[in-house]
Amino acid sequence: MPHRLPLFPLGSVLFPGLSLPLRVFEDRYRHLMTDLLALPADEPRRFGIIGIELGHEVGASSAHQLSEVGCLAEVRTVRRHEDGRYDVIVEGAERFRVDAFVDPDSDHPYLRAATTPLPDEPGPGAERQAERVGRLFARYCERLTAIGMPAAPPGDFPTDPLALSYAVAAALVADQAEKQHLLEAEHAAARLGLTADLLRREIRVIGALPTLPAGPFLRRDINLN
Known part of the structure; x- marks a missing residue:
C-alpha cells in the first residue's frame, strides 16, 4: 500500500x-x-x-x-x-x-x-564505472584547484559504487535538472555513467576558461522553503 x-x-x-x-x-x-x-x-x-x-x-x-x-x-x-x-x-x-x-x-x-x-541497486558494471568516475572526479578537483577554486574529495569519500554515485552527484557543480536526472537514474551504474559524462564536460569547460566564478562545490548552502 x-x-x-x-x-x-x-x-x-x-x-x-x-x-x-x-x-x-x-x-x-x-x-x-x-x-x-x-x-x-x-x-x-x-x-x-x-x-x-x-x-x-x-x-x-x-x-x-x-x-x-x-x-x-x-x-x-x-x-x-x-x-x-x-x-x-x-x-x-x-x-x-x-x-x-x-x-x-x-x-x-x-x-x-x-x-x-x-529500490537502489548497483547495476551491471557498477564497480568498473565507479573506478572511472573516481579518476574523473580526481581530475575534476585538480582542474578546479588549478584555476583558484581549491577542491578535493573529503578523506572519507566513499568507494562503494552506490554511495559514490550519490556523493559525486551531490558534489558536482550542475544545475537542478541535471541533478534530478541523476537522482532518478535506474541504478548506481547508470548514475555513474551519467556522472562520468557530466564530469568530462565540466573538465573540458574548466580547461577552456582562464577563470571560473566561485560555485557551490562541496558547499553546504542553507536552503529556504
Missing part, C-alpha cells in the same frame, strides 16, 4: 546518504515541523524533499510543477527560533516515487503524497 508522506518542495536535490541544511519559515512548513517534533521520541522524523521543476510551489494546485521522484529526509538536528522559524539539518535516506498528490487540509496544511519507495 503506498505510503502517505509529507512533502517539502525545494529548488535543489537531496541525495541518499548526504546532508542538507534547511531554513523553514513558511507557516505550513512550520506546521510540518511542529507535527514531526510532536512524534514519540522513538519514531523517526521523516518527510520527503521533492524538486520544484517550474515556478513556485503554492499548494496542490501546482503539483504538476513538481518532480515525480524525491528523496526521503530524516531530521538530524532542529533549532527553533523565537519567531517560529526552524533551522534543520536532514540526511537523505531512500528515494521514492510520487503516486498521487494529496490536497492540504486543516490538519495538514502542507503538501503530502502517496509514495512508493524506489
